[in-house]
Amino acid sequence: MPTEPPPAHAVTVVMPDGQTLTARLIEREQVPGGWRYLVGIAVWRNTDQGAVEAAEYRVWLDPSAQVKPIEGVSYDDVPRRLLPPPPTYPDPGPGEPWGWVLEKLPQRGRGPAESVLHVSDCPEAPAGAPVLKLEAALTAAENPRVRTCTVCRAATELDPLLRGFGHEDD
Template structure:
């Protein structure tokens, strides 16, 4: 099973009886109960002509209980659907049920180690008149050295899972 760009990356799938087989990881999805991975494992199937042929059986499984990484495999291109984190109770009390979409970058004095802070547009600490960034631009800004996420407005809680990448799902605490 060679790993080529046209096929999903390999992943070890743990079967209900504890056996481990190498399958393919097609996509992953975060749910309120944890992570689900859509995987395929090799199997056999009967054809209409009465013969047996190799096939792939595809199913959703819980991660990390039913999957393990394959050493050397890259999972960065696997389609991933993240669960939008609801703001904490204190954030809901401060901001109300809805907040404006987007993010605002507060530029800080360049002499210190912190270069900027990402805020929700209605955060009390957000600079007035600053342009509102869409998600991709906000993630690009957050990825730069010296930029941190505001904990007052929930920017950290909402953007941090998107910055962590694939490690989400393999760690039981994620």
């Protein structure tokens, strides 16, 4: 008796106890550490009326350890979500200052106004704002009413310095 081909997008899922079962690959998503796969596992579930019905349990899994391809199955048309490319900004031209700028946001309510710290070439940075050097930018970023911009490099450049090192001793 010939065996039937596996269903479209079928994968093998490795359970925590080492057992394997066949599931359906629904989507692949790129994450900072690699990939994760959304799989649908056929299960039985009880209804509110006390009956038992077929259902699909969906879960994101790590393909390096929990999901294995099945020989002969194509996954080319399974939807993939890729990480967006990191933003790129032009380098400042010759003679242009480089550093950080502080954007003062409009005051809301009675509390003190908030501010956002940007890299000087950030498209969200206010035009004509004074350019701060590293020490002044770090001092501003320590203020709880100031947040670093996540659109530009300000957060990735300043946050590790604030959390990982004491800059007062420099």
